[in-house]
Amino acid sequence: MGNEFWAAVIGAIVGSVSGGVIAWLLQLSQDRRQTRARDQAIARALIFKLVRIHSDLSGFKTHVDECEIRAKRDGLPVGWQSLRAIGNLPERVSFTPDEMSYLLSLKNYKLFDKVLSLDVVHSSTIGIFELYKERRLALTDLLSATMDGMVGTATLNDIQKAFFDPKAAELDLLVADIRSRVEQDANESREALVETSIAIGPTLGGPLELEFKQP
Secondary structure (H helix, E strand, O other): OOHHHHHHHHHHHHHHHHHHHHHHHHHHHHHHHHHHHHHHHHHHHHHHHHHHHHHHHHHHHHHHHHHHHHHHHHOOOOOOOOOOOOOOOOOOOOOOHHHHHHHHHOOOHHHHHHHHOHHHHHHHHHHHHHHHHHHHHHHHOOOOOEEEOOEEEOOOOHHHHHHHHHHHHHHHHHHHHHHHHHHHHHHHHHHHHHHHHHHOHHHHOOOOOOOOOOO
16 A cells, blocks of 8 residues: 555544544534523523512611601501501512522532522511511501591500400511511621622623612
8 A cells, every 4th residue: 555545544534533623622612602601691690689689678678667767756666556568569589490500600608508598588578578468457457546647546445455455466576577687688688699799700701880779
């Protein structure tokens, strides 16, 4: 066999290998672009949900604080008599497995722990406000009040009071639970939001700017 034959064989082999390597590199590059685009979409969805969660939890705290300010102004006790029910509560937010898998892939495990249960916290806080709204409405429906602006005054006889007081006490316990959690929820959600915005910056190609407005 002549040199031309072996040259042709070697050339064919090299060409085949080169073609395979090039195809593999092109596929790898495409896969990386697709993975990056997917991660960017997941990162955006996650940060939007965290913004929503913090906004809602911060709004609950603002509502409770404003009701307490009005209570002191109007000479009302801080409890069910002064904490108004929220008419339109926000919808619940749930993290997806893909969002949590992406966050875990960043290998910031402390951040992962902070974010992991925030959707559950958000949902349970909405639930307690729903329960409060329902029970407060049921309680106030028992009363006929004389109104002075937004403040109503009701007079109960002994029988009515014996029936009313235990339910009012239960409602006050619910208010105490709400007051004890809203500030912590708002602070923890803000911390998770800020840290997540920093962690996903490389995925999105740069840091995110967050602006928090004081109520």
